[in-house]
Amino acid sequence: MHQIKEVEEKGLRKERIDRPIKARTDDIYFLSSFREILYLLGPRIVLILFLLLFPVFSPNPYVLRIFELTCASAIIALSWDFLVSSVGLVSLGHALFFGLGGYIAASFSAYLGFPIFLTIPIAMVGGAAISTLLILPCLRLRGIYFALVTLIYPLLLVRVIEATAILGGTLGITDVEGFPNYLVEVYLVVIALLISFFGLRRLLNEDIGMVLRAIRDNDQMVRASGINVTSYRALGVFISSMMTSFAGAYVAHLYMFVGLPHFGLDYSIFPIAATIVGGIGTISGPLIGSFLLLPASEALRALGPLRIVLYALLLVVFIVGKPEGIMSYLQRKYHQIERWIEV
Amino acid sequence: MQEILNVLIYGLVQSSYLALVSIGFSLTYGISRMPNFAHGALYILAAFIVWIGLNVLGLTHIFSILVAILIAAGIGGLLYWGVLIRVRGMEASEIIATFALSIVIVELIRYFGFFGTSYGLPPFFEGVVTIGGITIDYQRIIVIATTFLLVLFLWVFTHHTKLGLGFRAIAQDEHVAMMLGIDSDLMAALSLAFGSALAALAAVVWTPITQIASEAALNVLLYAMIICILGGLGSTIGVLIASLVIGYSQILTSTLIGPEYQMIVPLAAILVILIVKPSGIFGKQKELEERV
Numbered sequence: 001m002h003q004i005k006e007v008e009e010k011g012l013r014k015e016r017i018d019r020p021i022k023a024r025t026d027d028i029y030f031l032s033s034f035r036e037i038l039y040l041l042g043p044r045i046v047l048i049l050f051l052l053l054f055p056v057f058s059p060n061p062y063v064l065r066i067f068e069l070t071c072a073s074a075i076i077a078l079s080w081d082f083l084v085s086s087v088g089l090v091s092l093g094h095a096l097f098f099g100l101g102g103y104i105a106a107s108f109s110a111y112l113g114f115p116i117f118l119t120i121p122i123a124m125v126g127g128a129a130i131s132t133l134l135i136l137p138c139l140r141l142r143g144i145y146f147a148l149v150t151l152i153y154p155l156l157l158v159r160v161i162e163a164t165a166i167l168g169g170t171l172g173i174t175d176v177e178g179f180p181n182y183l184v185e186v187y188l189v190v191i192a193l194l195i196s197f198f199g200l201r202r203l204l205n206e207d208i209g210m211v212l213r214a215i216r217d218n219d220q221m222v223r224a225s226g227i228n229v230t231s232y233r234a235l236g237v238f239i240s241s242m243m244t245s246f247a248g249a250y251v252a253h254l255y256m257f258v259g260l261p262h263f264g265l266d267y268s269i270f271p272i273a274a275t276i277v278g279g280i281g282t283i284s285g286p287l288i289g290s291f292l293l294l295p296a297s298e299a300l301r302a303l304g305p306l307r308i309v310l311y312a313l314l315l316v317v318f319i320v321g322k323p324e325g326i327m328s329y330l331q332r333k334y335h336q337i338e339r340w341i342e343v
Numbered sequence: 344m345q346e347i348l349n350v351l352i353y354g355l356v357q358s359s360y361l362a363l364v365s366i367g368f369s370l371t372y373g374i375s376r377m378p379n380f381a382h383g384a385l386y387i388l389a390a391f392i393v394w395i396g397l398n399v400l401g402l403t404h405i406f407s408i409l410v411a412i413l414i415a416a417g418i419g420g421l422l423y424w425g426v427l428i429r430v431r432g433m434e435a436s437e438i439i440a441t442f443a444l445s446i447v448i449v450e451l452i453r454y455f456g457f458f459g460t461s462y463g464l465p466p467f468f469e470g471v472v473t474i475g476g477i478t479i480d481y482q483r484i485i486v487i488a489t490t491f492l493l494v495l496f497l498w499v500f501t502h503h504t505k506l507g508l509g510f511r512a513i514a515q516d517e518h519v520a521m522m523l524g525i526d527s528d529l530m531a532a533l534s535l536a537f538g539s540a541l542a543a544l545a546a547v548v549w550t551p552i553t554q555i556a557s558e559a560a561l562n563v564l565l566y567a568m569i570i571c572i573l574g575g576l577g578s579t580i581g582v583l584i585a586s587l588v589i590g591y592s593q594i595l596t597s598t599l600i601g602p603e604y605q606m607i608v609p610l611a612a613i614l615v616i617l618i619v620k621p622s623g624i625f626g627k628q629k630e631l632e633e634r635v
Contacts, residue, residue: 090438159603309447
């Protein structure tokens with residue numbers, strides 16, 4: 001309050017300018033010192049070191065379990081963000097991809113006795129292929145169709161499993177193989193997260209990423225350039241669902257169980273909340289969002305179903321009040337100098 | 344013969360129910376192009392309010408129904424003025440915001456203990472009537488009658504009242520309508536309020552036949568969306584035709600194959616329509632807009 005008064009008296013306003021390094025590195029890609037290299041690589045190195053070293057310094061298995069779940073959720077959030085911000089498709093049913101991955105991995109493991117290093121790749125490719133095929137009919141349309149259809153599928157698959165009692169029915173599949181030891185368990189998901197994070201960034205800067213973003217911005221224009229919009233969208237859905245299917249398979253093996261909760265609303269709403277809170281379309285936003293939201297919701301476990309209410313309210317608040325998310329704030333702080341100047 | 348008559352009558356009941364829950368969603372989308380993903384949540388909220396009015400506050404049935412419809416309409420209007428007005432035109436944000444609010448409402452209701460099958464509403468009139476050997480209770484006849492009256496009312500409303508004409512004007516061309524002095528924001532808020540009130544109406548008429556269960560929120564939303572896609576988003580005649588198609592095929596499936604396969608029918612219908620004619624049965628004028 002005091003500061004505002006002072007600002008008004010003196011007629012000050014806040015000025016923001018890009019840091020010199022930022023301006024230079026953005027425009028001419030010329031780095032002249034280790035300091036500048038560190039400026040660019042710093043956040044990445046911090047992220048990688050954090051993910052790799054956290055398991056070493058957390059002897060508590062409960063904290064470690066939450067860390068693993070957070071990484072898996074971050075992969076889901078990344079894939080949701082990829083789908084919405086680069087392909088322009090709003091998915092309300094990432095639980096579909098998640099559940100398919102989980103169920104495929106679990107059935108291959110429990111019924112056919114496949115080892116874990118085979119079930120997870122099979123679940124990734126199989127889950128992605130099935131999801132893409134299921135969603136293919138509505139990829140030719142724009143508008144709310146995609147959201148509607150993705151919302152319908154998980155609910156429907158739950159009904160089908162309940163009605164026909166296949167794949168364990170309402171009880172789920174219980175005798176899924178667990179991970180051999182905790183190092184594999186932790187580092188599998190950490191490395192998968194790092195690969196998806198840096199892989200997506202690379203992908204978006206390649207030609208294919210540009211085409212995908214162009215489809216989001218103006219599909220008619222892309223079509224006029226002789227590019228098949230539907231197949232590129234299908235590719236986007238395939239990539240996104242492959243990532244989420246991995247998370248599903250991983251969580252199935254982690255809990256050594258897969259059941260109807262795998263298709264639950266939580267897995268659809270969490271990636272949305274994490275992405276919106278973190279910052280949509282930034283790739284690092286969903287990561288930050290997940291690492292904020294999942295531990296927080298774990299701490300609020302006592303609230304039970306009210307946790308989802310909190311997620312959803314947070315979502316509304318952010319989408320109405322701060323649609324660009326936390327990440328844009330952090331980026332601003334990192335890349336810009338702020339100072340008060342006289343008007 | 345008996346079987347056929349049974350399918351005919353109960354198919355009509357099911358179709359009326361489907362039309363009742365979908366008209367509100369279709370109307371809102373048709374007028375202001377805003378998908379109200381909180382439609383199902385408002386439906387269940389209305390049933391909940393009537394139950395509270397009857398059992399906790401001891402109000403009369405008709406008064407609780409009026410209160411429920413008014414509250415739903417109010418929430419719909421507030422939804423626009425509070426949330427949607429700030430994200431209007433950004434489809435992703437509209438969908439996410441309304442969906443999130445729907446989750447808030449449903450989970451709060453669930454938190455206060457409304458799930459399972461132990462809560463019900465009394466029918467308007469007790470009793471059954473027998474038509475050609477088929478017994479049907481009065482409440483189901485009321486459902487059919489309500490749907491017919493509602494369609495009639497909507498037709499008169501959109502063709503012969505100033506507000507209804509304003510709705511149609513905004514739906515057809517928002518910019519021209521604004522030049523003619525129609526307030527786009529007001530119309531959008533009213534259309535949301537109207538759609539929500541229709542969801543509440545569907546709830547108070549249909550709930551006496553089943554129970555109040557928070558799971559119904561998603562079902563109602565799904566039905567509304569499926570019917571609207573099948574009939575063509577925003578087309579009222581399309582909603583009626585699609586309700587008849589889905590309603591009768593559901594009843595046929597449940598008599599011939601088994602009731603647990605009822606839910607497969609709408610999904611199959613939606614896949615077929617998306618492949619064959621994506622803009623729906625009556626979505627002609629918007630056909631080009633929606634196709635990539």
